[in-house]
Amino acid sequence: MKKVKLTLKDVAQKLGVSTATISNAFNRPDQLSAARREQVLEACQRIGYHGPNKAAQILRKGESRIVALVLADSIRYTVSDPMASTFIKGVSTVLQAEQKHLLLYAGDSESIQEVVDFVDGFICYGLPRNRVLAEELARVSKPVVTVDFNLETRPSINIDNEDACYQIARAAVREGDHVAILGLRLIDSPNTCRIYDSPLLDTDSSISHRRLDGYLRAVEEKGMTVDGDWIWHIPESDSSFARQAAKEALNSNPRPDTILCMSDIIALELLQCALSMGLRVPQDLRIAGFDGIDEASRTRPLMATICQSSERKGELSAKALLSGNKEAQLLPYELRRGETIG
């Protein structure tokens, strides 16, 4: 078994030709005769040279065929979140077809500089928790596509969150209702809490704020308002965080008539809490979710929600990145009335 690393040079020497010829045999068949090419490839096969060293190619060509998927949360969290993991499916399908590789980059890491030199581009799923990282992404000199948030100057894949929330809130809220909102990542806190009048986080780029805008617009149209103490901040779309907010909301006095949730995970937890407290949905409480995950289509009563395709977002973002399409894309969504909003 050969222990030594073979290089172009070795092959070239063995055949008595220049390294350029070997390189051309692999990369530019038109630069040498078919016979010579055949001979070179055969020799490589024979001596066990598996083609040009990729590390060297990356440096020289400035291309690695690696795409970084920058995740807002830890990988740990991401793989268990239905929307996020479905998104990965979409991305990977396209990358696979284009023979690209997928690097998972968890946004909680310090700096994008660690990988920017060797990846071909970035797909950013969700606004990174780390502020610095988001700013660095905006400045990177390689293609970047953002999903579910905006970075000026970068193309983004999104649905119209404001409109979607307006639609579902309009369907859910009745005049005179007490309305509560279970929101996602509204302020800068690692715990579930009411937002009161805490300063909102990243108002421009965050979809949570687009959603909040949509909810509030619908509520105001019916002549009501929602105060900060009826709006909950949930740090991530996780059942246990959601449960806490759900309980607090349900135990508020007066009890909300309608609760608008920024994800199905939250809404499912809320529904569960409500039912176990003996509340009837939608008679006593109306619940609206968001996302349209599978589990939300199996609840009794059927969850009202905004259905969007996370997989499609994944596909489109990968395609946009690879094709260099710089246009922002707004995907369609669908309002499912279900049975939880009457």
Add this chain to the structure above:
Amino acid sequence: MKKVKLTLKDVAQKLGVSTATISNAFNRPDQLSAARREQVLEACQRIGYHGPNKAAQILRKGESRIVALVLADSIRYTVSDPMASTFIKGVSTVLQAEQKHLLLYAGDSESIQEVVDFVDGFICYGLPRNRVLAEELARVSKPVVTVDFNLETRPSINIDNEDACYQIARAAVREGDHVAILGLRLIDSPNTCRIYDSPLLDTDSSISHRRLDGYLRAVEEKGMTVDGDWIWHIPESDSSFARQAAKEALNSNPRPDTILCMSDIIALELLQCALSMGLRVPQDLRIAGFDGIDEASRTRPLMATICQSSERKGELSAKALLSGNKEAQLLPYELRRGETIG
């Protein structure tokens, strides 16, 4: 805004020192005076040099801090499989702590040569479907750790599948029972089918065959046998494939008394089918699963299964890879009798 890519050379020129000094400022603080180092770093900050180019470092140092996770199946499948995605959690937790990056490599791709030059090592989860790939992995000159299968000369992380299956089969099977087995990846077919006497796949390296051995040993100990037409091959641990096998098995004549399943996903589907056919479990049918996924702990009756920690496997395999530990590790598992085997 500077458009040009800055290099060591640029910084060196600007400061009137050699490139070696700049490099040392980043990598070997003991090679220059503290004052000079400070000056260099400050200058880098000022002119916007973000540190040595990683692509060049990879080539020169032969280290990239990237670990490839080689998946037996497509990424699409992997992220939705509970065991596989939990495994990723474990791996990522350790890599994150060590500041390593995670590259997902789907085993259905052609050759490991595409990445071997720039990754630091491989964690292989499950026997790759692609034969060539498995052989290449055995020969790679970088660290490789295998999980849930064996590659001669490579350290592996496993549970004792043979023993685990022997234990659960011994608990499940009664003397005189008709026993059927719903197996995973036993033969080379993309469809669910009985194996009859088809040649088994990769007998040495596959855990499915260790499991089969365990089942059969227990069955034989009770004086029975299981023929090939009572053993099903299921190409992947997917509900719809599983359902088909489950139906076939349940409609066999005579109907099996005990069915041993090589994954919980399969067992869950089987349980569902059986119940919907009006069978009582375990009175009419006894079912054994494997893996101990969350969903299997929520069934009524409670699924009998072998509980193993996929996350722990992930952590250990990453640690073994990074520490260079070459020893095979056998992890503990636990037999949960549950209620489906009486």
Add this chain to the structure above:
DNA sequence: CGCCAGGCCTTAATCGATTAACTTACCTGT
């Protein structure tokens, strides 16, 4: 005073390719 050791930096080779520019040799048409 002279010598050696250490600290601090520079020189230059190297990692393993790619590719623009150049050289040869061979044709081709007039």
Add this chain to the structure above:
DNA sequence: ACAGGTAAGTTAATCGATTAAGGCCTGGCG
């Protein structure tokens, strides 16, 4: 016979670092 064209290779610069080896200066010690 000769200019001009093209096919097939070669030469050498380059990508952006790392690092062994070596040079120079300073200070301590006998």
